[in-house]
Amino acid sequence: MAKLIKIELARLVVLAAASYHVAASVQAFIWPKVFWDFLTTNLDGAVKPTPTLQTINLVAALLVLAWEWPVPMIVGTFVHRSIVLRIVALPFLSLSALLLYQATNAGLYYLIGLTFYFWGYSEFEGIDSDGSPCCTWQDGQPASGRAM
DSSP states (O other): OOOOOOOHHHHHHHHHHHOOOOOOOHHHHHOOGGGGGOOOOOTGTTSSSSSSHHHHHHHHHHHHHHTTTTTGGGTTTTHHHHHHHHHHHHHHHHHHHBGGGGGHHHHHHHHHHHHHHHHHHHHHHHEEETOEEEEETTTTEEETOOOO
């Protein structure tokens, strides 16, 4: 029976969230709305008259797409291989998405991807230098026998 590679599942969930996030951010330029406006109007200045929150979300979503796909110039670098960096960055990306009304689903998907990344990290999964997910580590070497 095949073994579930949690970081690969997390990557696919975060890719789906980032693509949804891009579409939601573009839509927010047309219909600016903060998700929490039913509680307070203090955050309305972030979306109109200047689209600050929409721009932040669009840039963040494009960076996540470039990070997770990945762009060829970052394959094998520390930024691409680091699961800890993803675990630290995803809550902030989720927060920015959850502030925007159109991107609340993307924010929740980021949190689901974060959960899978943490699950994979806790089982010592990693990413090889060529960008492919690596199986569980044992004694400082991958269990599959591939050298890093």
